[in-house]
Each structure stands twice: as structure tokens, then as C-alpha cells.
Amino acid sequence: MLKQELHLKLAQKLSPQQIQLMKLIQLSSQELEQRIQSEIGENPALENAGESEPQSDTTLDDERQTIDTEDIDIDPYLSDDEVPAYKLYTNNYSADTDDSAVPISGGISFHQHLENQLQNLILDDEAFEIATFIIGSIDESGYLRRSLDELVDDLAFTQNIFVQKKDVEQTLIKVQSFDPPGVGARSLQECLALQLRRKAARSDRAARALNIVENAFDEFSKKHYQKLMDRFGLDELQLKEVFETVSKLNPKPGGPLSGIFQNTHILPDFILTIEEGKINVHLNKRNIPELRISNDYKEMLAGYKEAAKTTKSQQEAVLFIKQKLDAARWFIEAIEQRHQTLLVTVNAIVNHQKDYFLTGDESKLKPMKLKDISDEIQMDISTVSRVASSKYIDTPYGNKLLKSFFSGGMKNEESEDVSTIEIKKNLEQLIAKENKQKPLTDLALAALLKEKGYTLARRTVAKYREQLDLPVARLRKQIKL
Numbered sequence: 001m002l003k004q005e006l007h008l009k010l011a012q013k014l015s016p017q018q019i020q021l022m023k024l025i026q027l028s029s030q031e032l033e034q035r036i037q038s039e040i041g042e043n044p045a046l047e048n049a050g051e052s053e054p055q056s057d058t059t060l061d062d063e064r065q066t067i068d069t070e071d072i073d074i075d076p077y078l079s080d081d082e083v084p085a086y087k088l089y090t091n092n093y094s095a096d097t098d099d100s101a102v103p104i105s106g107g108i109s110f111h112q113h114l115e116n117q118l119q120n121l122i123l124d125d126e127a128f129e130i131a132t133f134i135i136g137s138i139d140e141s142g143y144l145r146r147s148l149d150e151l152v153d154d155l156a157f158t159q160n161i162f163v164q165k166k167d168v169e170q171t172l173i174k175v176q177s178f179d180p181p182g183v184g185a186r187s188l189q190e191c192l193a194l195q196l197r198r199k200a201a202r203s204d205r206a207a208r209a210l211n212i213v214e215n216a217f218d219e220f221s222k223k224h225y226q227k228l229m230d231r232f233g234l235d236e237l238q239l240k241e242v243f244e245t246v247s248k249l250n251p252k253p254g255g256p257l258s259g260i261f262q263n264t265h266i267l268p269d270f271i272l273t274i275e276e277g278k279i280n281v282h283l284n285k286r287n288i289p290e291l292r293i294s295n296d297y298k299e300m301l302a303g304y305k306e307a308a309k310t311t312k313s314q315q316e317a318v319l320f321i322k323q324k325l326d327a328a329r330w331f332i333e334a335i336e337q338r339h340q341t342l343l344v345t346v347n348a349i350v351n352h353q354k355d356y357f358l359t360g361d362e363s364k365l366k367p368m369k370l371k372d373i374s375d376e377i378q379m380d381i382s383t384v385s386r387v388a389s390s391k392y393i394d395t396p397y398g399n400k401l402l403k404s405f406f407s408g409g410m411k412n413e414e415s416e417d418v419s420t421i422e423i424k425k426n427l428e429q430l431i432a433k434e435n436k437q438k439p440l441t442d443l444a445l446a447a448l449l450k451e452k453g454y455t456l457a458r459r460t461v462a463k464y465r466e467q468l469d470l471p472v473a474r475l476r477k478q479i480k481l
Contacts, residue, residue: 024338026386029269032338033287039331040289045297045324046331049290110142110254111135117178123171129161130171134184142183142254143191144172182253189217195249208238209245220246223475268394270346272357279357281350283339284394291335293328297321341379345387346402348376353405360397365419368406423454424464431470436478 027035040046114135123131133155138144146154148165155161155168176184181198185191192213199206212220212232219227229239272281300321350357352372355364370388374381388402407420430448434440440448446461456464470476 021334021337022383022386024334025341025383026390028267028390028392029284029286029288030267036289036291036335040291043324043328043331045294045321046328047292047294049292110140111138114138114175114178114183118175121174123174126161126163127167127171129159130155130163130168131175133159133161134168134172134175138175138184138254140254141252142180142185144184144186147186148172180250180253182250185253188251189213191251191253192246192249195253196245199245203245205241205245208232208234209242212242213246223477225477266392266399268399269342269391270393272350272393272395274358274396277358279350279354281343281346281393283342291328291332293325293332297325341383342387342391344377345373345379345384346391346393348373349388349402349405352376356405357395360395362425363422365405365407365421367408367419369408370406418454420464423449423456424468426452426454427461427464428468428470431465431476434476436476439473439476441473 024032024035040048115132118128118131118135121128121131134144134151137146137151137154148168151168152163152165155163172184176194178184181195182191183194185194193210196206196210196213200210201207212228216228216231219231225236225239228234229236234242267286268284270281271284272279274280349368352368353365355366356362370381370384374384377384388406391402392399393402404421426449427445430440430445442458442461442465445465446456446458449456449461465472
């Protein structure tokens with residue numbers, strides 16, 4: 001039986017302004033600069049105060065009163081698909097972004113470098129199209145991650161070029177002859193082999209290394225020294241030369257060229273200075289413009305108020321202007337609230353890790369979790385996470401990611417709180433000083449750490465070692481010369 005019932009419940013819903021604030025908090029300084037430029041371009045009611053006339057004393061105190069108009073028509077400003085500017089976002093930096101630092105010079109890209117070499121080959125039209133497609137399929141590291149069968153299918157479906165697998169393979173061999181050596185490889189083994197083939201004719205070391213890489217790559221990568229010496233009839237000196245030869249090869253041939261257009265320069269979001277033992281932190285607002293609401297739009301709205309009766313289209317024009325003014329006001333308020341939130345959060349982090357910032361000694365970093373800062377500043381833990389995840393702070397010891405100051409902790413033998421960062425630092429030092437002919441196992445490392453006052457299980461040592469990107473003992477072993 002159908003019936004109607006009334007239910008009451010409490011629910012939390014985020015307003016557009018709250019959503020906008022959360023997105024702004026998560027942006028880095030560089031991204032914020034671009035976001036502001038995008039908003040200025042999308043919302044004519046928002047202006048850069050440094051590029052326009054000083055703001056007048058016109059106010060909007062009475063803007064919410066009934067507005068009548070007759071003489072002013074701004075229908076060209078109206079659009080059926082108008083979207084509030086605060087909902088828009090782009091990852092591309094605008095051409096007019098003010099950035100006085102140019103950290104990397106320009107040049108040709110990795111794929112352009114390959115295409116330039118392609119022009120020097122004598123190929124028929126079909127082979128040229130295949131080679132161009134192969135180059136486009138090579139990733140930024142210089143590898144071809146697709147199989148020959150997949151390339152044949154892609155050529156047929158996307159380029160309407162029907163070829164045999166052997167035709168693609170022959171063209172790939174020509175592309176693999178390009179510089180940098182190793183480009184177009186389908187695996188690390190093939191990448192190393194391509195580089196060694198260019199050296200094998202003039203070097204016995206390279207010839208031996210090529211033989212091992214092509215026929216015993218699994219044993220080579222796992223450093224089974226005795227198996228390699230027995231199988232290829234090598235002594236320790238010759239095997240050491242093989243490993244030295246391979247270690248000088250480039251496992252990512254596309255790396256140096258593919259990064260030409262990647263701006264790896266870090267623009268810090270905070271700047272920390274120490275003066276007479278006192279820590280000062282402030283936001284880096286170098287290229288962030290000062291925003292204000294357009295006087296023209298304020299005066300336009302005031303003009304509507306003084307006008308006579310309105311038409312329907314002019315009422316829509318009034319609504320358009322009010323929406324743009326509201327969006328501009330929301331955006332300015334969100335930017336200011338973002339600055340306040342960031343300053344409160346970073347000051348709490350700096351105060352918690354004051355001993356480190358005064359000395360630069362990583363051993364003085366204290367255990368710190370997101371919840372610790374969240375409780376201190378009385379904000380949601382997700383807000384702290386957004387601030388810390390992508391923000392850098394410029395310190396006397398270099399640019400540091402805020403997230404790197406957060407870590408778990410444990411009690412040492414003296415019942416003092418110790419950060420996992422300090423433990424990892426000691427672990428890294430132990431591995432750096434070990435005898436490379438007899439590297440320390442995780443169990444041995446756990447025993448040495450215990451002597452230093454850190455009682456850890458073997459699996460915990462293994463976890464920290466993996467986080468430091470250090471291999472197991474067998475893979476750290478080196479041949480004694």
C-alpha cells in the first residue's frame with residue numbers, strides 16, 4: 001500500500017564557496033597565479049588592482065534593492081551557456097603570467113629531435129608514416145611500450161594503413177638507430193643491448209657485456225656472480241668490468257631531452273628566515289596580483305538602480321552583472337581565507353619542529369601527524385593535508401616539502417619520542433658504511449639499530465629500506481677488485 005511519510009534528517013552539504021576554497025588551498029603558488037589569471041579572464045567584474053585605476057569609493061550597500069532600468073542594454077554580455085567563473089579551472093599557464101625567473105632555457109622536444117632524424121632516412125611514403133607513428137608511440141623515457149601486434153592494429157584503425165608485422169619491425173629497427181642510443185627499446189634489456197651494440201665492435205668489455213645482457217639478463221640483474229662467471233668463463237676482474245660498463249649506460253635514453261620543456265624549478269609557497277634566533281614565516285606573494293571588484297560594473301549596477309522601468313532582457317542583464325559581482329567577491333574572499341589558512345597551518349608546523357628549523361639537524365625532527373596539527377589549529381584534518389601535500393617552504397637549508405616534516409614515531413630505550421625520519425637517516429648511514437663485499441642483511445641492520453637505541457623488527461627495517469629505495473643485501477653486493 002502506497003503512503004506518504006515525512007522524514008527529518010541532518011546532512012552536511014558543501015556550498016560552492018566552500019568547494020572553491022578547498023580547491024584554492026590545494027594549489028601551489030605557481031598554480032594559484034595561473035588560477036587568478038584564468039579567473040580575471042573569465043570574470044570581467046574582477047580586476048588586477050595593479051593594472052587599473054585606483055578603486056573608487058562606490059559601494060554596493062543598496063545593490064540588493066529592487067532595480068529598474070530602461071535605457072541601458074548590455075545584451076551582448078549575456079550567454080545561455082554562462083558558467084560561474086569559480087567553477088572553472090585550467091592547468092595551463094597563461095602567456096601573461098608574471099614570472100621574473102626563467103629557470104630553464106628553451107629548445108626542441110624529445111619527439112621533435114627524433115622526427116628531425118627521420119627526415120634523413122630514405123623511406124617510401126608508407127614506411128615514413130609507420131616510422132612517424134612509432135615515434136609518436138615512444139614515451140618520455142624513450143621506450144616503446146606497445147607490442148608490434150598492437151602497433152599493426154593501431155595503424156589500421158587510426159591511420160587506415162594496413163601493413164604486416166614484419167614491416168613494422170623493420171621500420172622499428174631504423175628508428176632504434178636514432179640518437180640517443182637505446183631509444184625505441186621495448187624493455188630495459190633491449191635498451192641496454194642497443195647501446196652496447198654500438199660499442200661492441202671497438203671494445204672487448206662492451207662485447208662481453210652485450211653477450212651477458214642478451215643471454216643471461218635475469219642472472220645479471222639479480223647479481224648471481226658465480227653463475228655468470230661459470231657460464232661465460234670469466235674471472236672476477238672481467239665480470240667487474242662488465243658491471244662497470246653497463247652501469248655507465250643510460251636506462252632512460254629519453255630522459256635528458258624529454259625534460260627540456262618541463263619546468264623543474266620549485267617556487268616555494270612560504271619563506272622562512274631566522275633573525276637573532278627568532279623564526280619568521282611569511283607567504284611568498286611575489287607574482288600574486290592584488291584583486292578588486294571592477295568599478296565599471298559597480299557603476300553600471302548603480303545606473304540600473306536609478307533608471308526607470310525594465311524590460312525582460314534588461315532584467316536578465318542585471319542578473320548577469322550581479323552574478324559576476326558575487327563571483328568576484330566570493331573569489332577575493334576565498335583568496336584571503338586561503339592565505340590565512342596557510343599561514344596558520346605553516347606556523348603550527350614550524351612551531352612543532354622548531355628545533356629542526358633553528359639548527360637544520362634532521363635528527364631533531366619530532367614525530368608529527370596530520371591530526372596533531374589539525375587539533376592544534378582546530379581545523380579539519382583534510383585541510384591540513386591539502387596544505388601540506390603540495391606546498392614547499394624555503395628555509396636556510398633548502399626548499400622543503402611540508403609533507404616531509406610529517407612522520408610517525410616510536411619510543412627509544414630512554415622513552416624519548418623518536419621520528420621515523422631520524423631512524424631512516426641512521427639506517428641509510430649504516431648501509432652507506434657497510435662492507436660492499438659482505439653487505440648487511442635486514443636482520444643485521446636491525447641488530448645495529450638496536451645498539452643505537454632503536455628497537456625494530458626485521459620486517460620494519462625492510463619496510464624503511466624499501467622506502468629509501470635501497471635494494472636487498474644481495475643486490476648491494478659488489479665484486480672485490
